[in-house]
Amino acid sequence: MATSAAPETRPAKVWWSNATFFVGVHIAAAIGIYLYPWYSVPRRTLWLTLVLWQASSLGITVGYHRLYSHRAFRARLGVRILIACLGSSALQGSIKWWCLRHRLHHRFTDDPVHDPYAATRGLLWSHMGWIFFKPRYERMNLVDSDDLEHDPVVRLQHKYYVPIAGFFGLALPSIIGAAWGDPIGAYIWAGLLARILAWHCTFCVNSLAHWDGLQPYSDENTSKSNFLLALLTCGEGNHNFHHAFPHDFRSGPCLLDWDPSKWVILLLHSLGYASGLRRARDEDVHAALEHMSKHENEHVRGHVHGFEPGYHTIPEGSVARGEDEEAADVWTGKVWTLGQAMQYARAGKGVGRCAIIIDGFVVDATGYLGEHPGGAAIIRKYSIRADPGENQKEGAVLSESEEVWKEASWAFHGGLNQHTWAAKRRMRELRVAKLSDD
Ligand SMILES: [Zn+2]
Ligand SMILES: [Zn+2]
Structure with missing residues (x-):
């Protein structure tokens, strides 16, 4: 059984440069708007504020979030460059900086130590408290970053982030405003204020979307679905769906969900600038909905005791097992020895099959990679077939004596990722045999 005791949080250094900049922009915008109120600003400057706020938000939601953090689709070079510029203009860090923290958030949602913006640390912390500190994320090295390192746009944007962000976020609004003789107004409104709007709307996904709303897909973490949030964040409102199916390019499965980010991705796809749009399988979405409605009924009948949504610590070496896993252990399929499992793995085409051992079962993940x-x-x-300690051996054909591998149950059940009910269900579908005790 999982234990529910949360590990202690450790003190982190204050991030003075970030804190000073963040507070400074708020003060400068407040003074600027006081001296230059909306009724004295040219209408074109107000329109520019709205357009640049939404453009930077889309850079974050379509680019930083769905394309780069979750690989929900592939985009051509021109789109990636545009996204890097728009995302930079939101002044939320480089793609690499943002994505790595977001991947940690999904892997260890609600964990007060390993989730950078854990909702379990309070609304203010998850909204913006976390950006005032500079903790050392001990599990950052477990997050896959190869795809980000291999993208030249990501590398370049990371290297020259400060000048790129300064130009697109603060200088460009003034340059555009100068076209109608209002560079100062454009700086205050379309520069400073639009940045603040983009900041707080994005931050609401970490705070509001983990605080209030519905949980139709999963209640294993604090993620919620909230329509107000969808309006504020270019469609990122169905956060409960997103945590259950993070690879989906849509924020929600319904056609009528308010999701401008999805519409932009579909437009890019129809124009040939985006491909490989990933979506959750309908059967998985329906199964999650059904599971939740059954779960809620059980709550109503008082049959479920002691369930606390939120963070659960999984001690290394132990495995969290629920009723679903135990029911699935009534196995009527094949039973193999370890030798037979290795033979199965070797028998695949090319470098063999990607077979892993979870909960005493052989899981064939080849088609799921x-x-x-x-x-x-x-x-x-x-x-x-792979030595987990030596990545350079991946893909190599190993001799029998070299076949070192690591049982994956701890990693799967919270050690490296707090997989949801839907993910566990998918994993069970990929089981090919049970390992015999000998
Ligand atoms: Zn979240
Ligand atoms: Zn996400």
């Missing part, structure tokens, strides 16, 4: 929200590399590390 491209679908895995956390990337293929992490699964390959646990493949019974």
Whole structure:
């Protein structure tokens, strides 16, 4: 059983440069708006404020979030460059900086130590408190970043982030405003104020979307679905769906969900600038909905005791097991020895099959590698043909004596990722045999 005791949080250094800049922009915008109120600003400057606020928000939601953090689709070079510029203009850090923290958030949602903006640390912390500190994220090295390192746009934007962000976020609004003789007004409104709007709307996804709303897909963490948030964040409102199916390019499965980010991705796709749009399987979405409605009924009948949504610590070496896993252990399929499992793994085409051992079952993840929200590399590390300590051996044909592998149960059940009910269900579908005790 999982224990519910939360680990202690450790003190982190104050991030003075970030804190000073963040507070300074708020003060400068307040003074600027006081001296230059909306009724004295040219209408074109107000329109520019709205357009640049939404453009930077889309850079974050379509680019930083769905494209780069979750690999929900692929985009051509021109789109990636545009996204890097728009995302930079939101002044929320480089793509690499942002994505790595966001991947940690999904892996360890609500964990007060490993989730950078854990909702379990309070509304203010999850909204903006976390950006005032500079903690050392001990599990950052577990997050897959190969895809980010291999993208030249990401590398370049990370290297020259400060001048790029300064130009697109603060200088460009003034340059555009100068076209109608209002560079100062454009700086205050479309520069400073639009940045603040983009900041707080994005931050609401970490705070409001983990605080109030509905949980139709999963109640294993604090993520909620909230329509107000969808309006404020270019469609990121169905956060409960997003945490259950993070690789989906849509924020929600319904056609009528308010989701301008999804519409932009569909437009890019129809124009040939985006491809490989990933979406959750309908059967998985329906199964999650059904599971939740059953779960809620059980709550009403008082049959479920002691369940606390939120963070659960999984001690290393132990495995959290729920009723679903135990029911699935009534196995009527094949039973293999370890030798037979290794033979199965070797028998695949090319470098063999990607077979991993979870809960005493052989799970064939070969066809799932491209679908895995956390990337293929992490699964390959646990493949019974790969040495988890030596990545350079991945893909190599190993001799029998070299076949070192690591049982993946701890990693799967919270050690490296707090997988949801939907993810566990998908994993069970991929089981090919049970391991015999000998
Ligand atoms: Zn979240
Ligand atoms: Zn996300």
